[in-house]
Amino acid sequence: MKKMILTRKRIENLVLIIIGSVLYAISVNVFTLPNDLAEGGLTGFSLILFYLIDIPPSYTIFIVNIFILAIGYKFLDKRTLYYTLIANGIISVMLLAVSGYAFIPETTLLAPIGSGIFMGAGIGLIMLGHGTTAGSDIIAKLMEKYLGINIPTGLLMIDVFIVLPSAFIIGAENAFLTLINLYIQSKVIDFVLEGLNPRKSFFIISKKHVDIAEAIENQLGRGITILDGRGYYTKEKKDILYIIISRREVLPIKRIVEAIDPNAFMTISHVQEVTGEGFSYLAQEVQAERITEAEEEWITD
Secondary structure, three states: OOEEOOOHHHHHHHHHHHHHHHHHHHHHHHHHHHHOOOOOHHHHHHHHHHHHHOOOHHHHHHHHHHHHHHHHHHHOOHHHHHHHHHHHHHHHHHHHHOOOOOOOOOOOOHHHHHHHHHHHHHHHHHHHOOOOOOOHHHHHHHHHHHHOOOHHHHHHHHHHHHHHHHHHHHOHHHHHHHHHHHHHHHHHHHHHHHOOOOEEEEEEEOOOHHHHHHHHHHHHOOOOEEEEEEOOOOOOEEEEEEEEEEHHHHHHHHHHHHHHOOOOEEEEEEEOOOOOOOOOOOOHHHHHHHHHHHHOOOEEO
């Protein structure tokens, strides 16, 4: 007989999904609907139906999500699928529960700002709980997996295609405010998923790499990795400096490099996550616990 085993991590995921669903419902019922704004993805589609034929969004979201999950379940791992089903049910319930409240500000921009913050935080927390809100979230996950487009950008792209037609229903001004809402959403999702201090990586190629490395270590205290490289055309061997830093250290390092070697070749890239000594070190027992939890199935014998 199969049974569900709840670990501490799974309980944490469920709590994140519940909190995220409440924020999601607040965004729709308190900020979006009362101010005649639109949304992106499936929520935007459900709002269009509400404005046209007065069908409650909670019903539309639940029913259409079931169809989307039935089609896209093959692209989700078992854990994400179960959490998404849970999130879908909770969101529908919360949309019914969190009703009767409206925030209609005198300052027009406050409505899309509030909607964007609550919706972005809600979706971000649901994703942190290993779930999705289905709909465009599933498409965004596929875009990340197969096209290399990060989730916030993918959601924004999908949402724009939904919002533009809604301008004929809610008007051009509200459609423009909705785009502001969606932009804020994408940034808040990015913030929730990546944390307060996103990292950057530097690749630096310079004949004065030793001087640059010493200056960075002495002034910023950052560890540096030296990689062996070779130019394709010249066949010349080169030492490449590789550094992971916080965002606030980008400008100091650029100034150090430019001061020592103005001709140095530099690339700066965004880093999704960093763990390890010097950043967010995980003890061996914590690493083992995470590996075990990742390998566990939601349904066990």
